Amino acid sequence: MPFKIRQLEAFRAIADSGSVTKAAARLGVSQPAVSRLMTDFSREVGFELFHRRLGVLKPTSDARYLLSEVKRVLDGLDHLDDLHRDITERTGGHIRIACLPGFATSLLPKVMVQFLQDRPGVTVTLEPDRPERILEWIIGQQYDCGITDGFIGHPATESQDLHVRTVCILPKGHPLQSKAMITPEDLAQEKMIHTRRDSRFFYHVAKAFSDAKTPLNSLVEVRQFTTACTMVAAGMGASIVSALDAEEYRSTGIVVRPFLPEITHKITILRPASGARSPVVLDFIDSFLDSVRPFLAKPPRPH
Known part of the structure; x- marks a missing residue:
């Protein structure tokens, strides 16, 4: 059925508040607008949604069954809205980073501190290990990015070499x-x-x-x-x-x-070749690149 999100929101607001007036105030619209939304919604579902008891609107038995699903859908939409905000504002998400042990105890903690200060909703997993294990993790998409050396290429990865x-x-x-x-x-x-x-x-x-x-x-x-x-x-x-x-x-x-x-000394930033491209991960890679840029040389000429 062609339900509108606003109809679902009005339905939930009335069920929670027991009043068209309170629902209208919560949604920031007029009382007639809420009434129209409920009239249309009732017609589309094919049954009465509320009955009045002691001046309070109560969901009918059919509406109570529908209400749980409506709340689940709206909660999911609220989550999508939060996720969209996190993506566009880069304020949320989780980053999984695999790196050489030396980076885990020297440069990366400083980069992470500066990166996370502006992103209170972002969390990080940092796992140091040898290059062979880092490559294995990236291929298996267990980590979002890896910082390694000795890398010679693999079709399941995207790589960026730094000299x-x-x-x-x-x-x-x-x-x-x-x-x-x-x-x-x-x-x-x-x-x-x-x-x-x-x-x-x-x-x-x-x-x-x-x-x-x-x-x-x-x-x-x-x-x-x-x-x-x-x-x-x-x-x-x-x-x-x-x-x-x-x-x-x-x-x-x-x-x-x-x-x-x-x-x-060639180090390589690795990412899985397939899968989602998280903006927060890309932002972290940019932060890492900024931190190493003063130490980079021109790539050696091929022999």
Whole structure:
């Protein structure tokens, strides 16, 4: 039947208040308008909706049965209205983010604090794990976005690559801190803390030392740049890390210098290729991009 939403609202308002006058005030319309809405609605459903008892309008037995469904429909519409407002105003929703462990303890908490301050209705799940698991979660649409490295492509994902500058970090007071730039030759006698040997980033670092005919004196192999930063701050050696992570640890007193030849660390933002495109998720990705933009280098030329 061609019911109008206004008819359902008037029906609920009269049932709740017991009065056309009160229903009209609640809906912000005139009493005759409410009466017309009920006359039309009664005719369309085919039975009387109210009877008067002691001056109060009470739903008939048929109307009581109808009322529960009408309230369910209107509550659903109210929810849709709230959802629409959340989407258009970006004030509500839940974001599921998977990331590398280093991001979960350094940059992302700061990004999230700033992002959530303006969105009191938004909630976040942040789950750190290794790149293989992050890719698995994004493919399965268990998370809305992932921040990872070592990504080489997958048809079930959409990806955006970011190339972050890298720097050399040294303990506070290190003799090399007087240099404006560090090269492999400068690090010939240094004990190096570096990423795992099977990583693409280590390949580029090792190649830079090899091209300079300089030994890379391995001390500790780590998975995350943040671990290397912590160890360098404790005076354990030198490292070549993402400028993003080095900045987070600058307050610990480490010496940060540009490294030549230029090496970049590629990180990738992943999203499921199918499924809904949440505006709040896109806004979060924009916030993350703004936070890393000062540390980005131009993408390396393809070989």
